[in-house]
Amino acid sequence: MQKIISLFIIIFCSKLVFAKTDSIPAIHIIEKPISYFEERKKLSVEYLQNRHGLNITKPIITPKIIVLHFTDGGTIKSVFNYFNNTTIEAGRSYNKKQSNLNVSSHYLIDRDGTIYHLLSDTLFARHTIGLNYCAIGVENIGSVSNPLTEKQVTANIALIKHLSQQYPIEYVIGHSEYGKFRKTPLWKETDASYFTGKTDPGDSFLKQVREGIKNLKVKSSY
Numbered sequence: 001m002q003k004i005i006s007l008f009i010i011i012f013c014s015k016l017v018f019a020k021t022d023s024i025p026a027i028h029i030i031e032k033p034i035s036y037f038e039e040r041k042k043l044s045v046e047y048l049q050n051r052h053g054l055n056i057t058k059p060i061i062t063p064k065i066i067v068l069h070f071t072d073g074g075t076i077k078s079v080f081n082y083f084n085n086t087t088i089e090a091g092r093s094y095n096k097k098q099s100n101l102n103v104s105s106h107y108l109i110d111r112d113g114t115i116y117h118l119l120s121d122t123l124f125a126r127h128t129i130g131l132n133y134c135a136i137g138v139e140n141i142g143s144v145s146n147p148l149t150e151k152q153v154t155a156n157i158a159l160i161k162h163l164s165q166q167y168p169i170e171y172v173i174g175h176s177e178y179g180k181f182r183k184t185p186l187w188k189e190t191d192a193s194y195f196t197g198k199t200d201p202g203d204s205f206l207k208q209v210r211e212g213i214k215n216l217k218v219k220s221s222y
């Protein structure tokens, strides 16, 4: 009798575990790390200190905001190669004046919805002025003339849900909306005039993503 009861408990508990696992949306993420060695670490720490005004000695962030972007063209290969450079290109003189650190993002999503993970979620990346110190960047291959796809909408929703289970994410915004944080305590940029107007990732895309994450307790502005 004892054995039958034990067996019953084991079957019952394993069903509970499976039920719990089933409720977590399946997500497939491909690890594709960009170079993040000594010089990138040093430039990232300098960015945190000089631009964000934070007295931090390691390029580590506590993610609080997810910023969605589009790449304004390119392919996974070309964007990966671009982000893989440690220092920013000479042509971007306005940004280069503020820091020699290259731009990058934590995730890069292809037009078919494939998600690539380029650097650890808690490592610093330069993608959104004023907010990098607490923001995970998600880039999507696309542009105004090549709007983001349904599969990218689905992938972004799944990724946001996945990240929200791991970090205390309070805001999900489009890069085009980051200016709304300029006059808030979350904005950390030592040069008040350092700002660039952005239109990515597009209003229609943002609307669709927000519909998919409406059950999450995240805000779209401060």
Ligand SMILES: [Zn+2]
Pocket: 068, 069, 070, 127, 175, 198, 200
């Ligand atoms: Zn952007």
